[in-house]
Every structure is written in structure tokens, then in C-alpha cells.
Amino acid sequence: MGNNRPVVALTGATGYIGGNLLEQIKEKADVIALSRSGDEKENTEQVTWRSADFFSMPDAEKALEGADYAIYLIHSMKPAAKLTQAKFEDMDLILADNFARAAKKQGVKQIIYLSGIVPQNEERNKLSRHLRSRLEVEKVLRAYGTPVTTIRAGLIVGPKGSSFPILSKLAKRLPFMLLPKWTRTKTHPIALKDVVGSLNKSVGNEEVKDRSIDVGGPEVMTYKEMMIQTAEVLGKKPRVIDVPFMTVNLSRLWVMLITGASKEMVYPLVESLQHPMVAKNKADGISEGTITFKEAAKTALQEEEEDSGAPDYLKPNPKGKDVRSVQRVMLPDGKNAEWAGEEYMDWLATLAKPLLWTEVDDAKKGQVFLISKKKPLLELSFAPDESDQHRVLYKITGGRFASVRDDSRGRIEFRQIPDTQECIIAIHEYEPAMPWFIYRYTQANVHLIVMYLFKKHLERLMKSERHHEDEGAEKQIVEA
Known part of the structure; x- marks a missing residue:
């Protein structure tokens, strides 16, 4: 040049x-x-x-x-x-x-x-x-x-x-x-x-x-x-x-x-x-x-x-065996993408206990287990070098559900839209381990259900916060 x-x-x-x-x-x-x-x-x-x-x-x-x-x-x-x-x-x-x-x-x-x-x-x-x-x-x-x-x-x-x-x-x-x-x-x-x-x-x-x-x-x-x-x-x-x-x-x-x-x-x-x-x-x-x-x-x-x-x-759609899944949710006031990632992991642990649970260590590595603790269904490793308060990334590094190689780029991210309380939760370049036809009509649909339930969980949190704020305002009026 x-x-x-x-x-x-x-x-x-x-x-x-x-x-x-x-x-x-x-x-x-x-x-x-x-x-x-x-x-x-x-x-x-x-x-x-x-x-x-x-x-x-x-x-x-x-x-x-x-x-x-x-x-x-x-x-x-x-x-x-x-x-x-x-x-x-x-x-x-x-x-x-x-x-x-x-x-x-x-x-x-x-x-x-x-x-x-x-x-x-x-x-x-x-x-x-x-x-x-x-x-x-x-x-x-x-x-x-x-x-x-x-x-x-x-x-x-x-x-x-x-x-x-x-x-x-x-x-x-x-x-x-x-x-x-x-x-x-x-x-x-x-x-x-x-x-x-x-x-x-x-x-x-x-x-x-x-x-x-x-x-x-x-x-x-x-x-x-x-x-x-x-x-x-x-x-x-x-x-x-x-x-x-x-x-x-x-x-x-x-x-x-x-x-x-x-x-x-x-x-x-x-x-x-x-x-x-x-x-x-x-x-x-x-x-x-x-x-x-x-x-x-x-x-x-x-x-x-x-x-x-x-x-x-x-032009034909991409070939291969990768998945991209993106959902948009609202976050409670004052919360950000960093909070959303941690809240998701905590919430997932309560979703289907005692059949399904998660463990998160001090390095924010999360593992999702089903019944047996021998091998996780999914392993998510926090990527601090690619994360900040408004964008948090976890790499998909293992688990029975994931096909992981040395060059794999599967990941899940939580990304807050600038100047809003909207958050994008996205899975990129995820390659399922199970045969594609089975994955397409089972795990793929389960993921959508899980994301829908998490969205409803956040809505309940926001509704609860508004309720407490209204109660606080009413109490101040009474005391006055």
C-alpha cells in the first residue's frame, strides 16, 4: 500500500x-x-x-x-x-x-x-x-x-x-x-x-x-x-x-x-x-x-x-453444522450485561432441580449437569479479555451437548444495547454433538424454551421491583 x-x-x-x-x-x-x-x-x-x-x-x-x-x-x-x-x-x-x-x-x-x-x-x-x-x-x-x-x-x-x-x-x-x-x-x-x-x-x-x-x-x-x-x-x-x-x-x-x-x-x-x-x-x-x-x-x-x-x-444459505440463536430481553433498571450473565447462570441452577443444576467456580466457569455429575451437558468458560460491563462473553469449551475442537469458536454473549436497558443474548458458531436431525427437533427447541423462561424471569424481577417502589412511595405519602 x-x-x-x-x-x-x-x-x-x-x-x-x-x-x-x-x-x-x-x-x-x-x-x-x-x-x-x-x-x-x-x-x-x-x-x-x-x-x-x-x-x-x-x-x-x-x-x-x-x-x-x-x-x-x-x-x-x-x-x-x-x-x-x-x-x-x-x-x-x-x-x-x-x-x-x-x-x-x-x-x-x-x-x-x-x-x-x-x-x-x-x-x-x-x-x-x-x-x-x-x-x-x-x-x-x-x-x-x-x-x-x-x-x-x-x-x-x-x-x-x-x-x-x-x-x-x-x-x-x-x-x-x-x-x-x-x-x-x-x-x-x-x-x-x-x-x-x-x-x-x-x-x-x-x-x-x-x-x-x-x-x-x-x-x-x-x-x-x-x-x-x-x-x-x-x-x-x-x-x-x-x-x-x-x-x-x-x-x-x-x-x-x-x-x-x-x-x-x-x-x-x-x-x-x-x-x-x-x-x-x-x-x-x-x-x-x-x-x-x-x-x-x-x-x-x-x-x-x-x-x-x-x-x-x-444465494444459498450457509452450509455446515453451526447454530446462531439470538434473543432480546429487557433488564431491570440499573442492571447491565455483566449482571445478566451472572443472573442467567444462577437462574439456570434453579430451573429444573434436582434433575438439572449448574456449578460456577471463582473464575466464572459454569457447568450444567443432568442427574449425573460425571460429565456436564455444557461447559461455559468466562472470557475476561473479551468482556466488560456492557458485553460479557462465555466460550463454549466442553460438555456432552457440544462438539468442541481446538479451533472451535462457539460462544454465548450478553450484550447491552447502548443507552438502553435492552440486552441481546446470543449463541454463535455453536456445533451440537448429537446428529443434526435429532438436534434440530429437540435441543434447538429446548434452548428457545429456556430463553423464553429466562425472559419471563426478568420480567417478574422488574414487576417485583416496580411493586416495591410503589409500596415505598405509598408509605412516604402516608408518613407525610
């Missing part, structure tokens, strides 16, 4: 946005190109490839080492393990928290984050899960003090990806279109080339640090207009029928059936389509795309035809 050029860490460097952005960034900066398969790539004078799994804090820290700026293009709408028991928004939160912590530790000067346009004057609890998650990620990325520039885009018109390929698939396959009410919602499409240009111009730009900027193309359109124009580019003239009765729920099933996309991909996207997404918070020189929708659609469809690779929404 050159000595006088800034260094930019680019996540998703093999993706359809990251791959295009990489070509622009390397003209003005050296690039740390990050991907799950980065070690398989060949380095050049301007580009150093690194493999990184941002669910892992050590991986995140190594990935951003030496970076002046970091571009965040990570999204978790597809499963990240053979068995994923998690909502995409909870996985996104873990990824963002690890990234923001690592950026702070490595002295990154700016994070550039690609998000979605958020409707103005819309109450947060009325937004779709996808848009709420985008806002939560933005908040978490800012939580550790690194300046963040958020580029908010509507539908990005490009090959692969998710939104436009799904739209183009509908236009290709439908001889006539029954278009529900949400297809008349206004949105602000932007060509892939334009959004890549906006991201590129934001790197190291002092004027846009700690700002959220909307970007859009030259036209504000409805989804109906986009589908008709896409069909025209394809040489089709489908009959269009507006219908008032097709709900978002029915539309999700309809889109899945026609496109072959997964539930994990389609549901969040379609839920967001009912919101108008028009660029409002603009920045000169960054917000204004110049390529028309029809022009961008033509280019995208041509590139899609020339490239045999599958779009993101059709």
Missing part, C-alpha cells in the same frame, strides 16, 4: 455495491477489502484483502486495524448459519455494535453507512421493522464516539442485490399485474452508479461528518411506474390492474411465490414499501443522482444478463 494515501476499510467488498465502490475508492485511497472469503482473493498494490466475520469482536478489530475510514455495507437479512434462530434486526445490532466498538479501538476517523430513506413525520413505532432496524443500527454506530455519515437511499437500481432484481423478476414473469395499494406509494429510486458516487464523495468529507443525508435519482416515482417502465425495457406490455384489497401480508406471499425469494428477504422489504421514501435531507454534491430510472434499469438488466452469478436474494 502507498505511504501517503488514506486507508479505507470496505465491508461487503465482494457484494454488488461494495464491488463497484471498490473500483472508485482505490483511485484515491488504499483499500482494506473485507469479505467472509477475503483470504481467497489476491492482494494488489492498492487493495489488501482480509477475511472478517463481524459477529466476532476479535475479527472486527483485526479487520479495521490500520484503517483511517470505514464503510459499513453490512446487512443480515439472510441466515448467517445452518440454523439461525434470530430476527434480522437483532443480528444487525450485534454486527453494528462490534463494528462501532472496533472502529473506536482502531482510531477510525469516520464511518460511512448506507441506510434507507426514513419517512419524515412518521412515528418510529409505525415504521416497518426494516426501517426501525436501519435507525437502530445508525444509533449504535454513533454510540462509541466515531463520527458517522449516513447515506440514506430508496430503491437502488442495479443488478444482483435484492430490491430491484425482485422488481424486475415480477415484471418478467407476470403477464398481467394485480397491483395493490402500496404500489402507488412514492419512492425515490437511485442508480447503483449514483449511490456509489455518493458514498465515495463522503469518505473523508468533513462537511458531512455526523450527518444523515438522503440521496435519490432525478425522478420521484411509484412502484407501479417502476414496474411498468421495467417491463417496457424488457419489451413487455403487461396488463395493469389496480386493486384496493391486496394487503401487505398477502403481497409478501405473492412476491415470494413469483420471485422464489426467501421469507427472510421478502417480508422486511415488502413491509417497507407502504412508506413513502423521498429524499428530503440533502447535501449539495452528494444527494443528486443524475441517471434516470429507465436508463438505470436498462443497464442493470444488461449486466444481469451478462453475469451468471445469482442475485443476493437467491
Whole structure:
């Protein structure tokens, strides 16, 4: 790498946005190109490839080492393990928290984050899960003090990806279109080339640090207009029928059936389509795309035809035998992740005595036993070097239930969401010892039940605390 050029860490460097952005960034900066398969790539004078799994804090820290700026293009709408028991928004939160912590530790000067346009004057609890998650990620990325520039885009018109390929698939396959009410919602499409240009111009730009900027193309359109124009580019003239009765729920099933996309991909996207997404918070020189929708659609469809690779929404799920399970709970006031980890171990000891019990030693190594004390079902070893008050990690180091090798990375963590009493409890890269089919329909479901019961335990603690507070307040009133 050159000595006088800034260094930019680019996540998703093999993706359809990251791959295009990489070509622009390397003209003005050296690039740390990050991907799950980065070690398989060949380095050049301007580009150093690194493999990184941002669910892992050590991986995140190594990935951003030496970076002046970091571009965040990570999204978790597809499963990240053979068995994923998690909502995409909870996985996104873990990824963002690890990234923001690592950026702070490595002295990154700016994070550039690609998000979605958020409707103005819309109450947060009325937004779709996808848009709420985008806002939560933005908040978490800012939580550790690194300046963040958020580029908010509507539908990005490009090959692969998710939104436009799904739209183009509908236009290709439908001889006539029954278009529900949400297809008349206004949105602000932007060509892939334009959004890549906006991201590129934001790197190291002092004027846009700690700002959220909307970007859009030259036209504000409805989804109906986009589908008709896409069909025209394809040489089709489908009959269009507006219908008032097709709900978002029915539309999700309809889109899945026609496109072959997964539930994990389609549901969040379609839920967001009912919101108008028009660029409002603009920045000169960054917000204004110049390529028309029809022009961008033509280019995208041509590139899609020339490239045999599958779009993101059709890429296969991970293989292997690992499990990722994530749940979100509320903690009592004043409590943190460190307390949650200790409380979980103590509570587990009471869950099914005398059949099931736990032992925790002075080093916080916990062992879970069933009837016999000869060998634990599970052994969890506290990792002090990867823990603090707001994030506590236990490595899965043994037990009958776990397949543990020298290179195993199975772990359970308790992570408090910054500035809230919400806590994420997550199991990562756990490999069960029992045959997969048996595990999938026994232990995997038992784990969900245990986490549900722990959540209820915390709710009872909070309810009890509120009751005591109310009693104390009533007593003070009486005494007065």
C-alpha cells in the first residue's frame, strides 16, 4: 500500500455495491477489502484483502486495524448459519455494535453507512421493522464516539442485490399485474452508479461528518411506474390492474411465490414499501443522482444478463453444522450485561432441580449437569479479555451437548444495547454433538424454551421491583 494515501476499510467488498465502490475508492485511497472469503482473493498494490466475520469482536478489530475510514455495507437479512434462530434486526445490532466498538479501538476517523430513506413525520413505532432496524443500527454506530455519515437511499437500481432484481423478476414473469395499494406509494429510486458516487464523495468529507443525508435519482416515482417502465425495457406490455384489497401480508406471499425469494428477504422489504421514501435531507454534491430510472434499469438488466452469478436474494444459505440463536430481553433498571450473565447462570441452577443444576467456580466457569455429575451437558468458560460491563462473553469449551475442537469458536454473549436497558443474548458458531436431525427437533427447541423462561424471569424481577417502589412511595405519602 502507498505511504501517503488514506486507508479505507470496505465491508461487503465482494457484494454488488461494495464491488463497484471498490473500483472508485482505490483511485484515491488504499483499500482494506473485507469479505467472509477475503483470504481467497489476491492482494494488489492498492487493495489488501482480509477475511472478517463481524459477529466476532476479535475479527472486527483485526479487520479495521490500520484503517483511517470505514464503510459499513453490512446487512443480515439472510441466515448467517445452518440454523439461525434470530430476527434480522437483532443480528444487525450485534454486527453494528462490534463494528462501532472496533472502529473506536482502531482510531477510525469516520464511518460511512448506507441506510434507507426514513419517512419524515412518521412515528418510529409505525415504521416497518426494516426501517426501525436501519435507525437502530445508525444509533449504535454513533454510540462509541466515531463520527458517522449516513447515506440514506430508496430503491437502488442495479443488478444482483435484492430490491430491484425482485422488481424486475415480477415484471418478467407476470403477464398481467394485480397491483395493490402500496404500489402507488412514492419512492425515490437511485442508480447503483449514483449511490456509489455518493458514498465515495463522503469518505473523508468533513462537511458531512455526523450527518444523515438522503440521496435519490432525478425522478420521484411509484412502484407501479417502476414496474411498468421495467417491463417496457424488457419489451413487455403487461396488463395493469389496480386493486384496493391486496394487503401487505398477502403481497409478501405473492412476491415470494413469483420471485422464489426467501421469507427472510421478502417480508422486511415488502413491509417497507407502504412508506413513502423521498429524499428530503440533502447535501449539495452528494444527494443528486443524475441517471434516470429507465436508463438505470436498462443497464442493470444488461449486466444481469451478462453475469451468471445469482442475485443476493437467491444465494444459498450457509452450509455446515453451526447454530446462531439470538434473543432480546429487557433488564431491570440499573442492571447491565455483566449482571445478566451472572443472573442467567444462577437462574439456570434453579430451573429444573434436582434433575438439572449448574456449578460456577471463582473464575466464572459454569457447568450444567443432568442427574449425573460425571460429565456436564455444557461447559461455559468466562472470557475476561473479551468482556466488560456492557458485553460479557462465555466460550463454549466442553460438555456432552457440544462438539468442541481446538479451533472451535462457539460462544454465548450478553450484550447491552447502548443507552438502553435492552440486552441481546446470543449463541454463535455453536456445533451440537448429537446428529443434526435429532438436534434440530429437540435441543434447538429446548434452548428457545429456556430463553423464553429466562425472559419471563426478568420480567417478574422488574414487576417485583416496580411493586416495591410503589409500596415505598405509598408509605412516604402516608408518613407525610
